[in-house]
Amino acid sequence: MPRPAPSPAPRLLAFDLDGTLIPDGGLIVPLATRAALGRLHALGVKVAVITGRDSPPSDVLDAARPDAVATNNGGSISIGGRPHTEIHFDQADLLAVLAHTLQDARVIAFTAGRIYVDAPPGTPTPPWLAQRDHAPLAELERSHDRVLKVGFYHPGIRGWRDALSQSHPHLVLTGAQPPYSDFLTVTPSGADKGAALVAVAQALGIDMQRTVAFGDSDNDLAMLELAGQAVQLGDLPLLRPHADVTLEGPEALGAYLDTLAQRLEQAAAQPVETL
CATH class of the missing domain: 3.30.1240.10 (Hypothetical Protein, Haloacid Dehalogenase-like Hydrolase; Chain: A; domain 2)
Structure with missing residues (x-):
């Protein structure tokens, strides 16, 4: 029996904030998550923050060093620190x-x-x-x-x-x-996290199958549905059918990202086979 094709290595990680990258109402990224994000950056993995907040806390920007930021549930998007999209109410x-x-x-x-x-x-x-x-x-x-x-x-x-x-x-x-x-x-119409994830991936030249979305609440559903892999934080029943992986909460995220970084490092160290 042929072995199933492995899932493609992720190139873009998209994080909700409250209840995901940081505790609800928090300002600080847990140390284990911060360290793992540094390893992933060194491997060339892109990071996006996609949040309902209108601006991320400074510690999030320092720890995640995001290549893209989408705020207001995706209504405002910046790529590489430059404005990309704003969607307003008529x-x-x-x-x-x-x-x-x-x-x-x-x-x-x-x-x-x-x-x-x-x-x-x-x-x-x-x-x-x-x-x-x-x-x-x-x-x-x-x-x-x-x-x-x-x-x-x-x-x-x-x-x-x-x-x-x-x-x-x-x-x-x-x-x-x-x-x-x-x-x-x-x-407004079009200002949702799913549309933001698609816009960010397109701007960064990344196939959606190589994206991973992380979220914990109903406003994350749209991006979890569209991402190549969906990681749920917490136990909200609404998200369970759409999650490929479930983590307990922000404090468990660091270990997951650390394992991901280790897997990517091992893959990078393997010699390339030639015919």
């Missing part, structure tokens, strides 16, 4: 997204330069937001800033997600289900 879609009826919801609209916030009176400003250029959401219309992403925080957010998915099925909706049951992210 005005009609943005007005529909902001026309919610959720009482005491916290709403955050992200633009390339400023964050606009609507929060119930007395709501404390999160530390990450206090350090950023932000303004009341009411000022957004006068600013003419173009919005990349809108986030909602509310315990009843699932109802708004269902309504939006019916009225505007072309928008990209993630969250409002475990592990982010009280949080919904809305991005």
Whole structure:
């Protein structure tokens, strides 16, 4: 019986951040992961960060040294530190997204330069937001800033997600289900992590079969479906059917990447057979 063809060696690793490359809400890449990423870089493996955040923490950029960064769930892409793609809401879609009826919801609209916030009176400003250029959401219309992403925080957010998915099925909706049951992210059509992975791979000249995607939540599903290999962090049932490998969480990622680097180093050390 012929042996099955080995899977092609990966050339691009695409990482979600929270719950994947770093712990949820964290800022620091675990040391074992940092060390393994250094070995993989030395082997010529490319790295992409594809995150729902609007900017990666500085330690992530230092540890991963990414060849590409996609933020806002893929709505903003840079390749080699240079802008590549930005996808914004058109005005009609943005007005529909902001026309919610959720009482005491916290709403955050992200633009390339400023964050606009609507929060119930007395709501404390999160530390990450206090350090950023932000303004009341009411000022957004006068600013003419173009919005990349809108986030909602509310315990009843699932109802708004269902309504939006019916009225505007072309928008990209993630969250409002475990592990982010009280949080919904809305991005324009085409701003999803799967499309971002394809765009990054094409820009770097890498075949999709030689990509590996790592993620832990529903906004990672699109890239896990499209990658040559899918690695799930955690145990979210939604992702299980799409995962080739499952890891417990960010602390287990370093060992997996270390094994991958070792395999690639061994392959590189083998003599090339000639006829």
